[in-house]
Amino acid sequence: MSAAVIIGASGGIGGAIADALEEEGAFSIVHRFARSSTGTAHIDITDDASVANAAAFVSKGDAPTLVIVATGILHDADNGPEKALKDLNAAWLTQVYAVNAIGPALVAKHFLPLMPRAGRTVFAALSARVGSISDNRLGGWHGYRASKAALNQLIRTISIEERRRNSSSIVVALHPGTVDTALSKPFQGNVAPGHLFDAGRAAVQLLDVLDGLRPPDSGKLFAWDGAEVSP
Structure with missing residues (x-):
């Protein structure tokens, strides 16, 4: 048996993914980590240092074969996605990069070494x-x-570095679609009918995508329906 790790498990998607994995029963334990949690789950x-502490806790048990980073920031009480250059704010840009890009990289830094070197x-x-540059036709939302x-x-x-460590590894990014969570709440009015997913459905869709991936898919971005998204 191996372990699964969900980072951002207090969020709608992260929590639903953790619930689905526990219901499947394929892992000895599903570790749930979140910023809002206390103790070893924080x-x-x-x-x-915080990411290192979480990894150290996981290292005491079964090795993880699945790690999902289900975190992200689009807006907060004082800031939203920029509609124009005049809206750019250095402090907000720094925060968005820290959560959306640097954070997942730090998780990879500390958790990938815990994963098996084979299989x-x-x-x-x-x-x-x-985040697709080639798909950007509307502009705006600069920081996100x-x-x-x-x-x-x-x-x-x-993914390239991890492939050298384990040729069977898969490292991917996932586009969950528009999910009915706090992150998307202010922008759901523009979503086409049938394309706003509840968190439970989104979780199952993403896990289905992961189940279908193979090592050659590593390093890519996949949407909720399994389609590869161009960079």
Whole structure:
């Protein structure tokens, strides 16, 4: 038996993924980490020491063969996605990059070494289609787009290094679609009918995508329906 690790398990998607994995019963334990949690379940992905502490806790048990980073930030009480250059704010840009790109990279830094050096392993991070540079036709949302593009590039480079350690490893980014969570709440009015997913459905869709991936898929971005998204 092996372990699964969900980073961001207090969020809608992360919590639903953890629930689905526990219901499947394929892992000896499903570790749930979140910034809002206390004790050993606490993690701040923008803090290297905090991520290291979480990894050290996981290292005491069965090795993880699945790690999913289900974190992300699009807006907060004072800031939202920029509609124009005049809206750019250095402090907010820094925060968005820290959560959306740097954080998942720190998780990879500390958790990938815990995963087996042989056999199928999966490391996945939630990204977004708007992080695709070639798919950007509307502009705007500068910080969110750029931070997710940075994440996609990090996933690519991390996958290359991890392949040298374990040729059966899979490191990918996932686009969950628009999910009915606090992150998307202010922007759901523009979603086409049938394309707003509840968290439970989104979790199952993403896990189905992961189940269908193979080592040659490592380093890529996949949407909730299994389609590869161009960088």
